Amino acid sequence: MPQTAALTSSQQWRAFWVAASVAAMTILDLSKVNVTLPSIEQSFGASSSSLQLIVSGYVLTFGLTLVPMGRLGDQTSRKRLFLIGLSLFALTSAACALAPSEEFLLVARLVQGVAAGIQMPQVVGTIQRIFQGEARGRAFGLFGSVIGVSTAFGPTLGGLMIALGGAQNGWRWVFWLNVPLCIAIMICVLVFLPTTQTGARQSLSLDPVGILLFGCAVMALMVPFLLTTGGGGDNPLRWWLLIACAIFAAAFVWWESRYALSGRAPLIPLKLFRIPSFRNGTLVIAAYFSAIPAMFLLTTLFLQIGAGIEPVYAGMVSIGFALTSAFTAWWGGRLVAKRGRAVVVVGLTIILTATILLHAVARYATVQHVEWFMAAAMVLAGAGGGFVVAPNQALTLGHVPVRDGGLAGSVGQLGQRIGTAIGTAVALSLFYATINRAHGSAELDFAVYRDGFGVAMTAVSAFLFVALLLALADLHARRRAAAAGS
Numbered sequence: 001m002p003q004t005a006a007l008t009s010s011q012q013w014r015a016f017w018v019a020a021s022v023a024a025m026t027i028l029d030l031s032k033v034n035v036t037l038p039s040i041e042q043s044f045g046a047s048s049s050s051l052q053l054i055v056s057g058y059v060l061t062f063g064l065t066l067v068p069m070g071r072l073g074d075q076t077s078r079k080r081l082f083l084i085g086l087s088l089f090a091l092t093s094a095a096c097a098l099a100p101s102e103e104f105l106l107v108a109r110l111v112q113g114v115a116a117g118i119q120m121p122q123v124v125g126t127i128q129r130i131f132q133g134e135a136r137g138r139a140f141g142l143f144g145s146v147i148g149v150s151t152a153f154g155p156t157l158g159g160l161m162i163a164l165g166g167a168q169n170g171w172r173w174v175f176w177l178n179v180p181l182c183i184a185i186m187i188c189v190l191v192f193l194p195t196t197q198t199g200a201r202q203s204l205s206l207d208p209v210g211i212l213l214f215g216c217a218v219m220a221l222m223v224p225f226l227l228t229t230g231g232g233g234d235n236p237l238r239w240w241l242l243i244a245c246a247i248f249a250a251a252f253v254w255w256e257s258r259y260a261l262s263g264r265a266p267l268i269p270l271k272l273f274r275i276p277s278f279r280n281g282t283l284v285i286a287a288y289f290s291a292i293p294a295m296f297l298l299t300t301l302f303l304q305i306g307a308g309i310e311p312v313y314a315g316m317v318s319i320g321f322a323l324t325s326a327f328t329a330w331w332g333g334r335l336v337a338k339r340g341r342a343v344v345v346v347g348l349t350i351i352l353t354a355t356i357l358l359h360a361v362a363r364y365a366t367v368q369h370v371e372w373f374m375a376a377a378m379v380l381a382g383a384g385g386g387f388v389v390a391p392n393q394a395l396t397l398g399h400v401p402v403r404d405g406g407l408a409g410s411v412g413q414l415g416q417r418i419g420t421a422i423g424t425a426v427a428l429s430l431f432y433a434t435i436n437r438a439h440g441s442a443e444l445d446f447a448v449y450r451d452g453f454g455v456a457m458t459a460v461s462a463f464l465f466v467a468l469l470l471a472l473a474d475l476h477a478r479r480r481a482a483a484a485g486s
Contacts (some may be wrong), residue, residue, distance in 0.1 A: 007194055012130050014192045016139055019123045024150040025181050026116045031154025034297040035311045036171035038304050039162055044102040048432040049226050053106055056421045058113040063417030064215050065117025067267050068206040070410025078122040082189045085119030086182045093178035124409030141333015144390020148325030152318040155300045159315030210256055210267035217248035218418055225429040272408055280474035281396025286415035287467035288388055290423030291460045298427055298456050299374060306449025307367050317375045321382030328386025336391035341475040347387025348468040354381035355464060359457045367446045423463055431456040
């Protein structure tokens with residue numbers, strides 16, 4: 001395969017679809033596992049904290065690996081990193097499928113997150129490198145469609161695997177599915193992906209101290225929520241970890257500044273945040289991803305364990321989101337060049353409205369009809385979501401130099417993954433704690449789960465409201481800058 005500079009249009013788009021298939025499989029694994037949690041709980045008798053870690057732990061190691069691997073991709077061969085990441089992803093997926101205990105499954109998921117973190121930054125870096133100008137906007141529009149469809153179809157696919165494999169072993173089929181997918185994609189990488197190795201290789205520093213401090217800060221923020229079960233044994237001292245989070249965060253900023261001044265490459269290059277479009281876009285998408293994966297997770301859990309709906313049907317509720325988000329992501333990719341940040345503002349307004357509707361449906365709909373009304377609300381949510389991810393990606397990277405595309409994309413992905421880890425930890429803790437605190441060991445009914453869903457969805461709506469405020473502030477700043485320039 002030729003170097004990226006010599007690619008024809010057809011070669012560019014073949015490379016795009018190979019990279020997009022890697023992203024689709026990675027995001028599918030994040031969302032399709034959500035529907036397996038009740039089955040995993042039944043198989044191992046797992047606690048709510050363990051279930052949260054199976055989701056959030058994967059996302060955390062995923063996020064912490066992104067930036068070093070994005071930098072490595074900028075300096076070496078993305079094709080090689082794709083192959084390494086896909087190979088490890090296949091092996092860890094098989095380990096998850098064969099897990100004899102919840103502890104083994106948790107460790108395998110943590111390593112699987114590392115594999116995802118190796119391959120995912122190469123996706124954004126490849127798109128950033130092989131496309132320029134208006135074509136890049138179209139490519140990111142299609143990429144947003146792929147992400148939206150993968151996120152929304154994941155629960156349906158997970159539910160189908162459980163239906164085929166049964167309640168005890170179906171969740172293992174969810175992980176086995178990754179193995180043939182990885183092999184097929186690896187063949188496509190070898191055949192269709194261009195060589196992206198740079199001519200002069202720079203010395204590489206992965207900033208292990210920065211990774212450690214950042215990981216400690218995020219874990220100190222997450223752990224109080226992971227340990228919030230609503231039971232009488234919840235230790236109030238866990239909230240002191242939030243102070244530890246602030247200390248680790250301050251130490252991280254100090255270290256990163258010192259590390260950069262020494263001439264080495266820090267985990268998060270603070271210089272990128274001097275670019276307003278990058279800074280604002282990263283904050284918006286971090287707040288957005290604190291909400292959306294949690295929304296899917298809460299909806300599938302509520303429908304399965306609250307309304308008693310089979311996993312495959314609970315997963316199908318999100319199909320409408322996939323279809324509408326695919327269309328609006330493509331449309332938004334075209335609109336963003338003319339309308340800019342206003343596209344994202346409209347999208348966030350629509351999806352915030354949809355989350356409020358989901359809350360209302362859970363509160364007032366009967367158990368016989370709740371899934372149908374939730375499916376309708378998901379259609380509206382997808383229409384808004386498509387206007388957020390792809391346009392925001394194009395706006396965020398619009399002023400970033402191409403040579404830093406992989407690194408900048410990795411930092412943006414880091415914001416998404418850390419937002420997801422924190423958002424799911426907060427939402428699940430509120431969901432389970434509300435149920436356990438209100439009813440203890442009493443028999444649980446639909447109303448109990450409805451209360452838990454409502455409390456947790458309030459947090460989801462709050463994250464989206466923060467994203468909307470950030471997007472509005474960026475829109476105002478852009479308009480002021482445009483007026484001053486003219």
